[in-house]
Amino acid sequence: MDKNFTPAQVEEKIYDFWEKNGLFESHVNKGKKPFCIILPPPNANANLHLGHAMYVYEDVMIRYHRLLGDEVLWLPGADHAGFETQYVFEKNLQKDGKSRFDYDRETLFKMIWKFVMSNKGNMEKQLRRLGFALDWKKQRFTMDKAVVKIVHETFKKLYEKDLVYRAVRLVNYCTFCGTAFSDLEVVHKEKVSPLYYMKYGPFVLATTRPETKFGDTGLAVNPKDKRYQKWIGKEIEAEGLLGKFRIKVVGDDSVDPKFGTGVVKVTPAHDFTDFETGKRHNLPLKQVIGYDGKLNHLTGPYQGLYVNQARKKIVEDLKAKGLLDKIDEGYQNRVGTCYKCGRTIEPLPLEQWYVKVKPLADKAKEAVEKGDIKIYPKRFKKILLWWLNNFRDWNISRQVVWGIRIPAYYCRSKAKSQKSKEWFVSVDRPEKCQICGGQDFEQDTDTFDTWFSSGQWPFATLQTNSKELFDYFYPTSVMETGYDILPWWVARMIMLGIFSTGKVPFKNVFLHGIVRDKNGKKMSKSKGNVINPIEMIDKYGADAFRASLMFGVKEGADLSLSDERVVGMRNFANKIWNIGRFLEISQKSKFKSQNNKPKVKIINDLGKEFELEQKKYKKYMDSYQFSKALGSVYEFLWHRYADYYLEQLKEEVLNGKIEVLDSLKKVYFENLRLLHPFMPFLTETIWQVFHGKDSSILAV
RNA sequence: GGACUCGUAGCUCAGCGGCUUAGAGCGCUUCAUUGACAUUGAAGAGGUCACAGGUUCAAAUCCUGUCGGGUCCACCA
Numbered sequence: 001m002d003k004n005f006t007p008a009q010v011e012e013k014i015y016d017f018w019e020k021n022g023l024f025e026s027h028v029n030k031g032k033k034p035f036c037i038i039l040p041p042p043n044a045n046a047n048l049h050l051g052h053a054m055y056v057y058e059d060v061m062i063r064y065h066r067l068l069g070d071e072v073l074w075l076p077g078a079d080h081a082g083f084e085t086q087y088v089f090e091k092n093l094q095k096d097g098k099s100r101f102d103y104d105r106e107t108l109f110k111m112i113w114k115f116v117m118s119n120k121g122n123m124e125k126q127l128r129r130l131g132f133a134l135d136w137k138k139q140r141f142t143m144d145k146a147v148v149k150i151v152h153e154t155f156k157k158l159y160e161k162d163l164v165y166r167a168v169r170l171v172n173y174c175t176f177c178g179t180a181f182s183d184l185e186v187v188h189k190e191k192v193s194p195l196y197y198m199k200y201g202p203f204v205l206a207t208t209r210p211e212t213k214f215g216d217t218g219l220a221v222n223p224k225d226k227r228y229q230k231w232i233g234k235e236i237e238a239e240g241l242l243g244k245f246r247i248k249v250v251g252d253d254s255v256d257p258k259f260g261t262g263v264v265k266v267t268p269a270h271d272f273t274d275f276e277t278g279k280r281h282n283l284p285l286k287q288v289i290g291y292d293g294k295l296n297h298l299t300g301p302y303q304g305l306y307v308n309q310a311r312k313k314i315v316e317d318l319k320a321k322g323l324l325d326k327i328d329e330g331y332q333n334r335v336g337t338c339y340k341c342g343r344t345i346e347p348l349p350l351e352q353w354y355v356k357v358k359p360l361a362d363k364a365k366e367a368v369e370k371g372d373i374k375i376y377p378k379r380f381k382k383i384l385l386w387w388l389n390n391f392r393d394w395n396i397s398r399q400v401v402w403g404i405r406i407p408a409y410y411c412r413s414k415a416k417s418q419k420s421k422e423w424f425v426s427v428d429r430p431e432k433c434q435i436c437g438g439q440d441f442e443q444d445t446d447t448f449d450t451w452f453s454s455g456q457w458p459f460a461t462l463q464t465n466s467k468e469l470f471d472y473f474y475p476t477s478v479m480e481t482g483y484d485i486l487p488w489w490v491a492r493m494i495m496l497g498i499f500s501t502g503k504v505p506f507k508n509v510f511l512h513g514i515v516r517d518k519n520g521k522k523m524s525k526s527k528g529n530v531i532n533p534i535e536m537i538d539k540y541g542a543d544a545f546r547a548s549l550m551f552g553v554k555e556g557a558d559l560s561l562s563d564e565r566v567v568g569m570r571n572f573a574n575k576i577w578n579i580g581r582f583l584e585i586s587q588k589s590k591f592k593s594q595n596n597k598p599k600v601k602i603i604n605d606l607g608k609e610f611e612l613e614q615k616k617y618k619k620y621m622d623s624y625q626f627s628k629a630l631g632s633v634y635e636f637l638w639h640r641y642a643d644y645y646l647e648q649l650k651e652e653v654l655n656g657k658i659e660v661l662d663s664l665k666k667v668y669f670e671n672l673r674l675l676h677p678f679m680p681f682l683t684e685t686i687w688q689v690f691h692g693k694d695s696s697i698l699a700v
Numbered sequence: 701g702g703a704c705u706c707g708u709a710g711c712u713c714a715g716c717g718g719c720u721u722a723g724a725g726c727g728c729u730u731c732a733u734u735g736a737c738a739u740u741g742a743a744g745a746g747g748u749c750a751c752a753g754g755u756u757c758a759a760a761u762c763c764u765g766u767c768g769g770g771u772c773c774a775c776c777a
Binding site (some may be wrong): 001380514 | 725
């Protein structure tokens with residue numbers, strides 16, 4: 001053995017050895033206890049980041065259970081990540097001076113497919129570098145034909161059970177990204193928005209969005225507000241920028257008499273609250289802003305202006321016409337922005353597919369409350385239940401090319417004759433219209449929200465492998481992922497999993513924290529504090545890097561990563577290596593006969609202490625306290641075994657007391673097995689030094 | 701406005717189903733060392749456990765409040 005452990009020399013070889021010998025593979029084995037984790041599929045559009053490295057928690061569980069002798073499956077995969085990927089791809093196009101509008105749908109799709117496939121390969125290589133014991137033969141991609149089929153079937157089943165519907169509502173639309181989003185993709189930001197007090201006939205009313213005034217179809221006051229009661233139900237006449245207009249006044253409880261002047265303009269097509277108010281009072285929807293973010297033909301001279309330009313111009317014109325009462329410049333409110341590009345979200349009316357969430361959430365809630373699914377750390381249970389209680393219906397339509405196209409169709413000839421589309425849902429493209437016999441179908445051009453497909457991941461991956469595999473491993477044992485996607489992914493997997501299979505998708509949820517920089521700051525490209533996991537592996541080895549993500553970290557808490565942390569673990573790895581080296585050198589040395597008695601008591605103490613360590617370790621591992629498990633091995637091997645016992649027994653071993661050496665070796669090997677889930681490359685390398693190149697610590 | 705979380709050694713953090721001198725990693729100080737390892741060993745310095753009350757024989761640990769970070773959610777136009 002060399003003086004130091006050099007990870008770069010062994011990691012690739014060892015991983016190949018594992019993979020070639022099928023040590024990560026799993027089979028249906030009724031005689032053994034199944035243990036299964038589905039890897040959260042990384043997006044196939046970029047390199048792995050530290051969030052993915054945190055899946056090391058899964059590898060720890062997987063390898064631990066393999067060593068326990070369970071039948072273990074860790075199933076890898078990749079997510080096409082619809083909008084996200086298209087966004088990344090468009091950024092690349094931009095560098096070449098192109099945009100998505102330069103290509104037709106099919107060409108664009110093909111280009112992205114190619115892009116994704118090359119990224120996917122790269123991503124898989126990187127997962128291997130982390131040492132993950134994944135069963136590659138069973139890997140899946142969310143765009144695999146068989147997976148897509150399942151997604152289609154789920155959609156159809158939801159539709160048939162009346163849990164999916166199509167409706168015109170206001171959606172969260174990003175006019176830059178060109179698509180609608182679900183509520184979760186909207187980030188509310190605190191902003192200073194001037195509050196404009198405009199004159200509306202006999203009233204003055206306050207608004208932050210004067211440019212939507214052309215879409216006003218009513219005014220609202222609180223019915224209890226004595227100042228305005230007499231106007232309720234009447235139409236008023238007012239002077240506007242496009243001349244005189246008449247507008248109806250309604251009474252609505254949602255109006256706060258203390259805000260502004262107590263009078264609100266109702267713009268049902270461009271404000272979520274107003275949309276609801278409008279519905280209550282039958283006010284028409286008048287859309288004056290287009291999906292391109294510009295004012296439309298209903299706005300006279302303002303047509304063609306972007307919202308911000310229009311606002312400026314309109315305020316000027318209002319002033320000029322004496323229609324502006326005052327401006328409160330310091331007003332603060334929260335504005336919805338696009339989580340991706342950061343621009344203001346425009347609420348716009350659009351017809352979309354919605355999942356009726358409540359019935360699904362109720363079942364999910366029951367499963368969580370009953371304990372069919374356990375959540376670790378337990379504080380997240382409350383948060384999950386909060387979400388399940390507060391989800392609104394889920395818009396799953398995305399105006400994006402890259403994704404699973406929604407299998408909904410309408411018959412063109414029928415649509416023409418009836419002037420309205422009647423949608424129907426079909427897993428495969430229909431051949432003939434069942435009503436008019438027509439064959440000219442138009443498929444919905446939208447694709448599914450990525451989370452709609454990834455929400456089906458646990459059962460889709462298993463079912464597309466084989467029925468036997470599904471029956472054996474489902475519900476899976478643990479879902480391990482970052483707490484930041486609890487509502488996006490975990491909650492939806494539970495809802496869709498129960499809906500589709502009648503069973504929970506996993507029995508336990510373990511959530512890890514976010515990796516931050518050494519000062520506890522969030523990593524971001526703009527701050528320049530992003531750490532690349534692969535670079536850390538190159539520098540210190542995969543084992544040291546992996547251990548540094550867990551050592552001394554409370555489960556579910558955020559982690560501050562620094563080089564110093566990894567160095568500490570690199571040193572630990574080297575220490576373990578050198579214990580092995582010492583034992584190896586000792587066993588090679590010639591044994592001289594000895595007269596003095598071996599130090600029996602110390603050896604017995606070592607044995608006892610090891611037993612205690614083993615018990616602690618097991619307790620920690622079985623209760624998801626992996627950091628403590630690692631800590632107990634660290635403490636024992638370094639500070640007890642090496643610093644104390646080895647120092648005491650060193651001379652005897654070097655002088656050839658073979659029974660002492662054997663006891664030391666026994667405890668050492670056992671500890672290698674305890675450490676293996678955390679530091680697989682190191683422990684396997686040492687194992688093979690003592691047990692032969694063809695042996696594996698995993699195959700004992 | 702609601703919820704969650706954190707405030708412990710110079711730094712990053714454990715400990716928090718109450719009980720001995722409050723811990724780790726890194727950093728720092730002194731010493732040691734030519735055959736396991738300087739990616740080492742030994743010894744050590746360093747903390748009013750944010751603050752104020754309360755419960756208790758006993759609190760960093762439980763409760764209440766205050767201050768200060770962080771995060772998530774929320775249709776105040």
